[in-house]
Amino acid sequence: MRLRSDFIIPFLAFLLCFGLLSGAHGADNKFNLKEGAKGKNCLNCHDSFEEMLKNPFIHTPLKNWDCTGCHNPHASRHGKFLDAEAGEICVSCHTDLFPEKAVSTHKVAIEGTCVKCHDPHAAKYKFNLINNGKTLCFECHKELGSKVAAAKYKHMPVEKGCVSCHDPHASAGGLTLLKENVPGLCLKCHDSSKLVFKKQHGGFPVEGARCTSCHDPHGSSQKGLLYDKVHVPFAKKQCKRCHDESSAAEPFKTKAEGYKLCLGCHSNMINENLAKSRLHWPMLDGVGCLNCHTAHASAQDGLLKKPMTEVCAQCHGDTVQWLQTVETKHSPVTEGSCTSCHSPHAANQVLMLNEPSVVEVCASCHDWQKHSTHPIGDDYKDPRNENLVVDCLSCHRSHGTPYGKMMHAPSQTEMCTTCHSAFRR
Amino acid sequence: MRTVVIHILIMALGLCLTKTAVCEQALIFQPVVSIYSDTDGKGLLHPEDVACTADSIFIADTGNNRLVHYGLEGNEVKFVAQIHFSQLQNPIRVQLTSKGEIWALSSKDRRIVRMTADGQFLGNFEMKSVPDQENIVPRSFRIDRDDKVYILDIHGNRVLVLSARGDFLRQIDLPKELTAFADFVVANSGTIYAVDSVAARIHTASKDAESFTPLAKSLKDRMNFPTYITTDNSGNLYVTDQNGGKIVLLGVDGSFRGQKAGKGWAEGLLNYPVGVCLNGNGLAFVADRNNNRVQIFR
Numbered sequence: 131m132r133l134r135s136d137f138i139i140p141f142l143a144f145l146l147c148f149g150l151l152s153g154a155h156g157a158d159n160k161f162n163l164k165e166g167a168k169g170k171n172c173l174n175c176h177d178s179f180e181e182m183l184k185n186p187f188i189h190t191p192l193k194n195w196d197c198t199g200c201h202n203p204h205a206s207r208h209g210k211f212l213d214a215e216a217g218e219i220c221v222s223c224h225t226d227l228f229p230e231k232a233v234s235t236h237k238v239a240i241e242g243t244c245v246k247c248h249d250p251h252a253a254k255y256k257f258n259l260i261n262n263g264k265t266l267c268f269e270c271h272k273e274l275g276s277k278v279a280a281a282k283y284k285h286m287p288v289e290k291g292c293v294s295c296h297d298p299h300a301s302a303g304g305l306t307l308l309k310e311n312v313p314g315l316c317l318k319c320h321d322s323s324k325l326v327f328k329k330q331h332g333g334f335p336v337e338g339a340r341c342t343s344c345h346d347p348h349g350s351s352q353k354g355l356l357y358d359k360v361h362v363p364f365a366k367k368q369c370k371r372c373h374d375e376s377s378a379a380e381p382f383k384t385k386a387e388g389y390k391l392c393l394g395c396h397s398n399m400i401n402e403n404l405a406k407s408r409l410h411w412p413m414l415d416g417v418g419c420l421n422c423h424t425a426h427a428s429a430q431d432g433l434l435k436k437p438m439t440e441v442c443a444q445c446h447g448d449t450v451q452w453l454q455t456v457e458t459k460h461s462p463v464t465e466g467s468c469t470s471c472h473s474p475h476a477a478n479q480v481l482m483l484n485e486p487s488v489v490e491v492c493a494s495c496h497d498w499q500k501h502s503t504h505p506i507g508d509d510y511k512d513p514r515n516e517n518l519v520v521d522c523l524s525c526h527r528s529h530g531t532p533y534g535k536m537m538h539a540p541s542q543t544e545m546c547t548t549c550h551s552a553f554r555r
Numbered sequence: 556m557r558t559v560v561i562h563i564l565i566m567a568l569g570l571c572l573t574k575t576a577v578c579e580q581a582l583i584f585q586p587v588v589s590i591y592s593d594t595d596g597k598g599l600l601h602p603e604d605v606a607c608t609a610d611s612i613f614i615a616d617t618g619n620n621r622l623v624h625y626g627l628e629g630n631e632v633k634f635v636a637q638i639h640f641s642q643l644q645n646p647i648r649v650q651l652t653s654k655g656e657i658w659a660l661s662s663k664d665r666r667i668v669r670m671t672a673d674g675q676f677l678g679n680f681e682m683k684s685v686p687d688q689e690n691i692v693p694r695s696f697r698i699d700r701d702d703k704v705y706i707l708d709i710h711g712n713r714v715l716v717l718s719a720r721g722d723f724l725r726q727i728d729l730p731k732e733l734t735a736f737a738d739f740v741v742a743n744s745g746t747i748y749a750v751d752s753v754a755a756r757i758h759t760a761s762k763d764a765e766s767f768t769p770l771a772k773s774l775k776d777r778m779n780f781p782t783y784i785t786t787d788n789s790g791n792l793y794v795t796d797q798n799g800g801k802i803v804l805l806g807v808d809g810s811f812r813g814q815k816a817g818k819g820w821a822e823g824l825l826n827y828p829v830g831v832c833l834n835g836n837g838l839a840f841v842a843d844r845n846n847n848r849v850q851i852f853r
Contacts, residue, residue: 387690387710388690388710390690405663406663407644407645407662407663408645408662409662411694411709411735411737412735414665414692414709414710415692415709415710415712415735416709416710416711416712444753445735445752445753446780447753448779448780448798448799449798452779480601480618480827480844480845481827481845512820514820514821515820515846515847515848516591516592516598517591517592517598517599517600517846517847517848518820518846518847548820
C-alpha cells in the first residue's frame with residue numbers, strides 16, 4: 131500500500147501542474163494568434179514605424195510589440211482604432227498621474243489630450259515628449275516664452291526646464307501646478323538663514339512672505355528678479371518710509387493705514403482726487419491704495435496688482451461677466467483699458483467718467499461729429515425723459531450688448547422707435 | 556417755465572393713510588408718478604437718496620449739491636423748497652430726526668450736515684471720543700427712532716453707534732475679508748442689515764451684537780451690484796441693485812421674495828438707482844439716479 135501511495139501522489143501532482151500550465155498557455159493564445167500578431171506583424175503594413183523605432187525613446191507597449199495594448203486590430207468606435215478614448219487608455223496604465231487630492235491640474239492632462247505633449251509611439255525626448263523641456267511648454271504658453279526669452283536676468287530653474295518647479299500633470303502641493311506653494315518651493319534653493327539672503331531683504335523676515343509678490347520667477351529686466359515695474363522707495367531699499375524697523379515686533383506693519391500711508395509722497399495726486407465730487411470708495415477704505423496697487427513691484431503699469439481688467443473685476447465682476455455673454459463688446463473693455471473712459475480714483479462725473487459729458491468721453495476716440503448725423507449733446511432733450519439729453523448712451527451701451535453696434539435694442543428700427551414712437555409698428 | 560406743481564393721482568392713498576400695514580404688504584411697485592424738477596424748472600441731477608414721511612419727501616439732489624423738499628398733499632406732490640448752502644457738497648444720504656431736523660451726508664467732504672426742518676444750516680455732526688476718530692470715512696448713515704446715529708465707517712470697517720449729540724456709544728465690526736459695504740439699515744427691532752456690493756450679500760447684527768454675520772447666502776445670482784438697503788415696518792428688506800436697475804425684495808431671513816422694476820428709461824424702469832424710502836403709507840420713493848428723477852411707486 132505504501133508503494134502505491136508513493137507513486138500516486140507525485141503522479142497526481144504532475145497531472146495537476148501539467149493541466150494548469152497547458153490551461154494557462156491556452157488562455158494566452160486562445161485565439162490561436164500567429165506569431166507577432168499582437169504587434170510585430172502590424173509593421174507589415176505600417177512600415178513607417180520602422181523609422182519611428184529608431185528614436186531613442188519608445189513607448190513600452192510598442193517596445194514589447196504589443197500594439198493591441200492600445201489598438202483594436204479589427205474595429206473600434208474610437209479614432210485610430212483605439213480601444214477607448216485616448217486619455218482613458220493612457221491612464222489605464224499610468225495610474226499615478228493625478229494625486230488623489232490635487233490642488234491644481236493641467237488642463238490638457240485632465241482633458242486626456244496627452245498627445246499634445248507626448249508621442250504615444252516613440253520620440254526623441256525623454257518621456258516620449260514631442261519637444262524638449264520648456265520649448266514644448268512655450269508652444270502653448272507663448273507669451274510666457276517670449277517674456278522668458280527677453281528677460282535680462284534669468285532664473286536658473288526656468289532655463290533647466292519648467293518641471294523644475296511645476297508638475298506637468300497635476301500637483302497636490304501647490305497652485306498653478308507648482309510642486310509646492312510659495313515660499314516653501316523657493317526656500318528649497320534660497321536659504322533664508324544665510325546672511326546674504328537677510329541682507330538682500332533688509333533684514334525683514336520675508337521667509338514667510340509670498341516671494342512672487344515682488345519677484346518674477348520666470349525672469350526679469352530688474353536685478354534680483356523683481357518685477358519690471360518697481361516702486362521707487364522699494365528699489366532704493368527705503369523700507370522705513372512705509373514700515374517700522376525690521377527688528378520691530380510687527381516689522382511688516384505699515385506706518386499708516388489706507389491712503390494715508392501713500393499721502394506722504396503722493397499728496398498732490400491724492401488731494402487732487404479728494405477734492406473731486408465723486409470718490410472711488412475703495413481708495414478710502416482701510417486697505418486704500420493697496421486694493422488695486424502693490425507697494426513693491428509689479429509686472430503691470432502703475433504698479434497695479436494684476437492686469438487692469440482683473441483688478442477692476444475684483445469688485446466689478448458683474449460687468450466682466452456681462453461682457454462674456456454679449457455679442458458686441460467695446461474694444462477698450464476687451465483690451466483691459468477701463469481707464470480709457472473711467473477715472474479710477476475720483477471724478478466729478480457720475481460713473482467716474484473721465485470727461486464732463488458722455489459725448490466728450492466717446493469723442494476722445496470716436497470722431498462722432500463726422501459719422502453721426504443724429505443730433506446729440508446738451509441742446510437735445512431725450513424724448514423718453516425730459517431730464518436727459520441725447521448722447522451716445524441713448525442708443526449704445528458702453529461696455530457691449532447682445533446686439534449689433536452695441537445698441538440697446540435688437541434692431542435699428544426697434545432702437546429708433548424707442549424715441550420716434552410715431553413710427554412704431 | 557416748467558410745471559409748477561406736479562399733479563398726480565395716488566390711488567388708494569386715503570386707504571393707506573389709515574391702514575399702513577395693509578398697504579405695506581400691498582406695495583407692488585406700480586409706478587405712480589416721477590419727480591423731475593423744481594418750480595424754477597431746474598431738473599434733478601443724479602439724485603442718490605430720498606427721505607420721506609407720510610406727508611413730505613426730501614430728495615438728495617446729489618449732482619446739484621442740494622436737497623429738494625416736496626410735500627405730499629392728498630393726491631398731489633408739491634414742491635416746497637430747495638435746501639442749498641456751501642456746506643452741502645454732493646449729498647448722498649438724507650435722514651430725518653424725530654425732532655424734524657434734516658441730516659445729510661455731504662460726500663465730497665465726508666461730513667454729516669445738520670439742518671432745521673426749513674433747511675437752515677445748524678452745523679456739522681461732531682463725533683466725540685470715537686476710537687480712531689481721525690480716520691473715519693462715512694459711506695452712509697442712519698438715524699433710528701430714538702435719534703441714535705449709526706455711521707458706516709469704511710475705513711474702520713465698522714458701524715459706529717452714537718448719540719444724537721455725537722457721544723460714542725459702541726461699534727459693530729464688519730467682516731474683514733475683501734468686502735465693499737455700501738449701505739446699511741436699522742430695522743425697527745434694532746437689528747442692523749448691511750449690504751456688501753461685491754459679494755452681493757447681506758450681513759446682519761442683532762441689537763446688541765458686536766459684529767456682523769452673513770444673512771443667508773450670496774445673492775450673486777439675483778443681483779449685480781447692490782448699493783442700498785432699506786426695510787419696511789414688517790422687517791422685509793428692499794435692496795437696490797444699482798447695476799441691475801432693480802429693487803430686490805428679501806424676507807427677514809434674507810430669502811429672496813422677488814424683484815421689481817428693471818433697467819431702462821420708461822416710467823417704472825430704473826437706470827442706476829440708489830436710495831429707496833418707504834413712507835409707511837404704501838408709497839415707495841426711488842432715487843433713479845441716471846434717469847435724473849425720483850420715481851414714486853405704490
